[in-house]
Amino acid sequence: MNEEVVVSFLAAAIRLSVPLLLAGIGILFMSRSGILNIGMEGMVLMGALAGVVGAHYYGSMEAGLLASVLAGAFIGLVFAFLVVTTGADQVVIGTAINLLGLGLTTVFGRSLLGMGQEAVQAEGIPVIPIPILADIPYVGEALFHQNLLAYASFLLVPAAALLFYKTNWGLQVRAVGEHPLAADTLGIRVHKTRYACCVIGGMLAGIAGCSLSLGILNQFTENMAAGRGFIALSAVIFGKWTPGGTMAASLLFGGADALQLRFQSFGIQIPYQFMLMFPYLLTMIALAWFSGKGKQPAATAVPYKSLSNRSE
Amino acid sequence: METEIILETLELVKRFGSFTANDRLSLAFRKGEIHALLGENGAGKSTLMNMLSGMLSPDEGQILFRGRPVAFASPREAAREGIGMVHQHFMLIPALTVAENVALGMKQGRSPFFGYKRACAAIRELSDRFGLDVDPEKRVSSLSVGQQQRVEIMKTLFRGADFIILDEPTAVLTPPEVKELFRVLRTLKENGKTIVFISHKLKEIREICDRVSVLRLGKLIGTTDQADTTSADLARMMIGRDIQAPIRRTRESGGRVRFEARGLHASENGVRLLKNISFGIREGEILGIAGVDGNGQRELSEALLGLLPMQAGSVLLDGEELGRRHPRRMTALGVAYIPEDRQKDGLVLQMSIEENLIAKEYRSAPFSRGGIVNKRKVKLNAEEQIRKFSVKAPGPGAPVGRLSGGNQQKVILARELMLNPGVMIAMQPTRGMDVGAAENVHRRMLEARDRGCSVLLISTELEEIMTLSDRIAVLYKGELLDTMDREEAELDRIGMLMAGALPNAAEAIIH
């Protein structure tokens, strides 16, 4: 096993953890405000398609990124309307969003971008080596030779931590996710907060999709999320609903993904399928381990009716 | 200064449907006093306080605060004016720290950042000033109940409250914690805060309050200086003078003891729920357990049924000790149970009347055979019970949730009496019913007694206890005080026991 393989593995691990991290932080925003989003898979797909469509029709990757963000925000808004205002079951709506995402992206992917060999290739998100740091042997190549979204996604982690733990708004979000009635009696608008979190989560889902389509493959392929929306959910759970933990879990799962692609070159005999199962199994173990320890926001998946609407 | 009025209500009315919870209440609260609001369950205390704190809005009448008419659309608006409320069930977020809970939703200047250090400093300062002894950096989930309550008080102070309402603050506290709370309340009073203290515990009211307002059935009975009134007077005002136990056929004494509890102890997370409870009920006897809500009634019934684990004690049926108990076994032994909350514990609201009626016997003939339900028999049974108990319902297939409360209770009663029970545990069997419906339930229970059933009646309505019981005991803080025969029971004495004024202590007060 030589150094080049290790460096390329590390680089790939980081590259593959970026979509997980972005989607994970997106789920974290919703989760912290008490919304269970199992529809991330569909949201990521829509973001992935929007990115390529935007980049292709407006000829720039910036347009693609913007399209992803807008598509994500829109689907987040729809999701918020259904689960917050309507109060419909979050699990069922999440499943519907997944089906919707898969269906819409497949139909429009074919009609707008073509399929198979003829599929449209779009301008990808550029890799920017960071001066000086990128020249560090081995480490520089792996860590500082990534694309723009990768840097942004890792910067997002401290930003989200700062937001959740140091700002008034972050405190409000956590309060709403734990005990909406208590927050309401103190004058916090529970629905408004949850809407905001859903839209932010949707935007991040869109960017996560974009990081898959424009960041890794430069094109859209059907069902390209391939379970990453659910792995992102795993990362949030395994990361104990914190930004740092989500990042660590994303790196772990991204690393597992990169590893299974390189099993043969590493001479490892474990079938790759077991590596692919790894995030899911770990999540189940973590969930059984945490249960009763109150890591999950207490009001998860419980619809809330505002005090001001109750008396009528 | 002493008599400056800070808050006044003028002819305040609140209705829920056709039920009038507050009937033209006019009260005045003086600045810097501790004002008790006394009354039985359902007297309208909480409704009044919810209106003052912005949780509910009045239908008629006016609230004057600092001489100005006010109308609050939300608790936040009330808080902005300086009115704070500490709910009986705390509105705290266990996963957050004290400082986060206290400062939640407050704007600190224009900065988007949460000034954690500043909030902590402010809380420490308030904590020292009022002797609250609250550590702002502790997580709320790690605090004791008494400490959590002080955090709630801190929340109101942090928002600049001058008028603080405490809804049954001592219901959840241990005696040392009560002492601590009273110390805090006195400090608050010295600092010019007005405190409304909702309670039905006379002893505490006498200890801490300056004036007392008594509510009964939504009406104000009167406001008096605490020092000028005896406990007996207050008890009478609270319960009403007009209670007279109806003349009823007395039970022939004798008969063997059918249902017995010996030394029941139960506690949860170190909090004592039941303490050394022992009683025996003879055949054809009703033992009434009086007491104010939240003194262990629910725990007692659940422990007897096997839903709440006990630390010590035994339950005997016909002299035989019952080991591990659970509801299904108790049913098989002929123990009927009427739970307190019929909608949550007693019925499956979406299921039909006929299905709810077989909830205790669906596993046996004639309702099922070989695991298959006999629908015809179930329906015939329902039709029979509906007729027998004159349940007002569209038909046996109607969901039980569509019936009125009284009719729902009839369904439960019918179901339990179908067991032909030897023992019946009834909790608050007429809660929320009107006189006619309650009478009906009472008649059924007396009939069961006359057939030889041993009934444990747990009720917070003293009148009900007095009407039905052959013997009466009082439950106070998880302990049974003094069991007495109905004939010897005096209303005043029971009222005092319920309020936690122990016999000798009470004597001293009355002289």
Place this chain on the structure above:
Amino acid sequence: MAQEMRATIHESLERKLNVLTDIVFYAGSVAIALLAGGLVMLVAGVSPIEAYKLIWDGAVGDANGFKETLVKATPLLFAGLCYTFAYRCGLFNIGAEGQLYVGALAGTVAALYVPGLPWYVHLPVCILAGCAGGAIWAGIAGFLKVGRGASEIINTIMLNYVAIYLVSYMVTGPMKEPGGTLPQTARLPDSALLGKLFDSRLHYGFLLAVAAAILLYFILHRTVWGYEIRAVGLNKQAAKVMGIPVNRNVLLVMMLSGAIAGIGGYAEIAGVQNRLFQNFSPGFGYDGIAVALVGGAHPLGNIGSAILFGGLRSGANAMQRMTGTSTSLVYVIQATIIILVVCNRYWFGGLKKRIIASLTARVVGRRSDARPEENVAVVLGIGEREGRS
């Protein structure tokens, strides 16, 4: 007596009206969803009218089309029943997909490695193995729920992927067809295959699914166990106070729910594919949720909705062949139906109540004393009124 009779008439009428309005609303949801699907096609540049005509012809145009519809409806019905059964006990089993896979795997193991049996022994053994596979898979989530309080929602989702990769490993590794190159097992022996009906692709699995639906209906509505399940599903606390063992029911229901999906998985292999291979299910498990919702979470209702969705799928295949529009369009229609059906109660619940009330009043005359008493005080637990008895 007359009043009682009137009450009974009133009740049965109201129940019929309720069912009727439900059907109208569900049909409306399906219609709106089809419109939404049409809109998507329009945007994607396909004529919706032509496409729907192709779907219609493909699904029910001729006898073969309809048989193909039933072929597609078979796994959907199993998956729908799987979700329905758990749902009636208050559980969310999102794991039909994984249970389908493990059922297929276990059945295939029995088919390939228990040789030399006559079909009337072998086939039942294989089906039972499929059952057991699904039951164990769902049982894991059930056990974690009962034992550790872990959410069955998340765990069933996680188990879906574990199952898919497990099957992928088996058909590329230990169970790979000897000498073959494709990631699939050898062909199942004839003794383990489900017979065909009417000389077409339709197989006995469909009848098995219908039988399962009837059996579940019977269990839920006619047996003592069904009574317990429904009580637990509607009010856990009351069920506990009544003496119903809640945890035992949760575990058992979860396992039976998985077993149903397990048969579905094996039926798809033994009836249609004849061998196990990677990704043999295009998401039947998730479609089951839509089937269950449109079927009103009623086992018999599932039969109708499974045929509806089966028709959409087989019709969409025909459409894809002719126009090139992806069959994934069906997902869009399904998702729209799910959303409409779930939100129906919130958006149109009040309207529905008013319609029923006014229709009932028109036929029977107003019977105000039998109406539910809408009373805020009841909700707040403060007090309530009641007519004298």
